[in-house]
Amino acid sequence: MSEESHTSRPNPSAIPGAVVSRLSLYLRELQHLIATGKETTSSSQLGRRLGFTDAQVRKDLAHFGHFGHPGIGYKCVELIGEIRKILGTDREWQVALVGVGNLGRALLGYRGFVQQGFRIVMAFDTDSAKVGTEIEGVEVSHLSQLGEVLKAKKIELGMVAVPAAMAQSVTDEFVAAGIKGIVNFAPVTLQVPEGVSMVGVDLARELEQVTFTVANKLANLNDQ
Amino acid sequence: MSEESHTSRPNPSAIPGAVVSRLSLYLRELQHLIATGKETTSSSQLGRRLGFTDAQVRKDLAHFGHFGHPGIGYKCVELIGEIRKILGTDREWQVALVGVGNLGRALLGYRGFVQQGFRIVMAFDTDSAKVGTEIEGVEVSHLSQLGEVLKAKKIELGMVAVPAAMAQSVTDEFVAAGIKGIVNFAPVTLQVPEGVSMVGVDLARELEQVTFTVANKLANLNDQ
DNA sequence: CACTGTGAAATCGTTCACAGCT
DNA sequence: AGCTGTGAACGATTTCACAGTG
Numbered sequence: 331m332s333e334e335s336h337t338s339r340p341n342p343s344a345i346p347g348a349v350v351s352r353l354s355l356y357l358r359e360l361q362h363l364i365a366t367g368k369e370t371t372s373s374s375q376l377g378r379r380l381g382f383t384d385a386q387v388r389k390d391l392a393h394f395g396h397f398g399h400p401g402i403g404y405k406c407v408e409l410i411g412e413i414r415k416i417l418g419t420d421r422e423w424q425v426a427l428v429g430v431g432n433l434g435r436a437l438l439g440y441r442g443f444v445q446q447g448f449r450i451v452m453a454f455d456t457d458s459a460k461v462g463t464e465i466e467g468v469e470v471s472h473l474s475q476l477g478e479v480l481k482a483k484k485i486e487l488g489m490v491a492v493p494a495a496m497a498q499s500v501t502d503e504f505v506a507a508g509i510k511g512i513v514n515f516a517p518v519t520l521q522v523p524e525g526v527s528m529v530g531v532d533l534a535r536e537l538e539q540v541t542f543t544v545a546n547k548l549a550n551l552n553d554q
Numbered sequence: 555m556s557e558e559s560h561t562s563r564p565n566p567s568a569i570p571g572a573v574v575s576r577l578s579l580y581l582r583e584l585q586h587l588i589a590t591g592k593e594t595t596s597s598s599q600l601g602r603r604l605g606f607t608d609a610q611v612r613k614d615l616a617h618f619g620h621f622g623h624p625g626i627g628y629k630c631v632e633l634i635g636e637i638r639k640i641l642g643t644d645r646e647w648q649v650a651l652v653g654v655g656n657l658g659r660a661l662l663g664y665r666g667f668v669q670q671g672f673r674i675v676m677a678f679d680t681d682s683a684k685v686g687t688e689i690e691g692v693e694v695s696h697l698s699q700l701g702e703v704l705k706a707k708k709i710e711l712g713m714v715a716v717p718a719a720m721a722q723s724v725t726d727e728f729v730a731a732g733i734k735g736i737v738n739f740a741p742v743t744l745q746v747p748e749g750v751s752m753v754g755v756d757l758a759r760e761l762e763q764v765t766f767t768v769a770n771k772l773a774n775l776n777d778q
Numbered sequence: 779c780a781c782t783g784t785g786a787a788a789t790c791g792t793t794c795a796c797a798g799c800t
Numbered sequence: 801a802g803c804t805g806t807g808a809a810c811g812a813t814t815t816c817a818c819a820g821t822g
Contacts, residue, residue: 418769545642
């Protein structure tokens with residue numbers, strides 16, 4: 331168990347995942363505040379709209395430095411910059427997409443990625459009807475080209491938008507090609523070696539979180 | 555890990571959100587095991603592939619009942635049934651979609667929803683070029699019809715796939731129409747009254763969780 | 779005997795409350 | 801006065817370890 335000094339970079343493995351997850355939310359909220367003309371905000375204002383306490387907002391940010399101004403609060407532009415530095419999005423990331431089906435095409439056209447500094451620069455599929463075409467300005471290559479292209483273009487992030495049965499083998503190819511992080515949209519748990527970051531997005535799972543709450547709310551009403 | 559609506563004041567058996575979230579993962583894994591011919595499994599087998607301890611799997615399930623068989627483990631089919639009952643997906647849920655852009659169209663065609671018991675039965679948009687057309691077998695209506703249709707068809711769940719600037723007003727219409735739960739794909743924090751469940755899916759945010767890990771892994775290597 | 783279910787202990791994350799700065 | 805940053809208290813979750821069971 332090692333103590334952290336507040337003068338040097340904190341060890342990221344000591345940062346709870348939940349904190350990082352909230353950082354993104356703070357960032358969106360700050361971007362919203364900027365868009366509505368606010369120049370400064372406070373931990374309580376930030377927290378209120380997101381459903382967190384003011385103390386939590388301050389504690390979260392305190393993991394990474396002293397970004398606030400006592401008596402004033404946080405300067406939006408400044409804090410946006412700091413959070414982007416922490417998240418690593420103070421620069422552009424190039425992303426490779428595998429799977430140009432319904433979902434893959436939607437990801438190619440999603441504006442939110444560009445707004446946050448992500449650019450899908452290459453897409454791959456095994457369907458020869460799709461290979462060679464261009465979608466949303468991005469050329470679709472055959473999956474067999476993946477390793478070669480990834481290395482040539484120095485792409486660090488990958489997105490998996492193929493059917494569940496193919497997801498693990500695509501992931502293995504990403505890993506073999508030296509990818510650093512993967513977002514997986516297939517509803518399976520992927521095995522990746524240590525050193526590769528993986529986040530899964532399972533759309534049906536999100537709905538299940540909602541139905542659980544709804545189903546149990548109804549059950550409660552019956553009880554009363 | 556995802557943000558959930560925090561509520562359930564008078565609920566004596568308050569289940570942590572993280573438990574519910576893992577339940578969906580157990581369900582996927584069990585479905586995978588069934589597909590590969592396994593009839594029974596154990597807490598340690600389930601946990602290993604998902605990255606949890608065996609104790610956690612057992613504790614999670616113990617919140618809801620005694621589903622295991624000492625000396626044997628869990629019968630896959632049986633446990634799948636129990637988890638679906640808990641999540642409320644032991645029946646079909648009808649879903650309304652607002653926003654038939656790139657992402658909305660992908661959601662309409664996503665097979666994973668039907669596999670888990672979700673059926674998008676109605677879609678809405680304000681674009682008159684889309685209204686009246688049929689996409690993936692679903693008719694697109696004008697957004698102004700939302701309340702009427704929702705009540706007539708007894709739809710309980712809504713999905714928001716419109717630009718960020720419109721998301722709150724669409725949500726307000728869902729709420730006014732008596733929807734029970736919402737999944738929001740716009741990168742904004744929506745305000746919903748108590749009694750309505752809300753889950754947000756922010757695609758760029760998922761990528762940010764990955765870049766944080768990648769960026770800090772690199773930073774550490776430089777330090778050493 | 780391999781496995782579950784579960785109190786008790788350990789760990790982790792959140793909130794409180796206040797010192798200190800502007 | 802208004803707000804941040806933070807040690808200390810608190811609460812929640814995870815892991816341990818083992819009694820109990822088919």
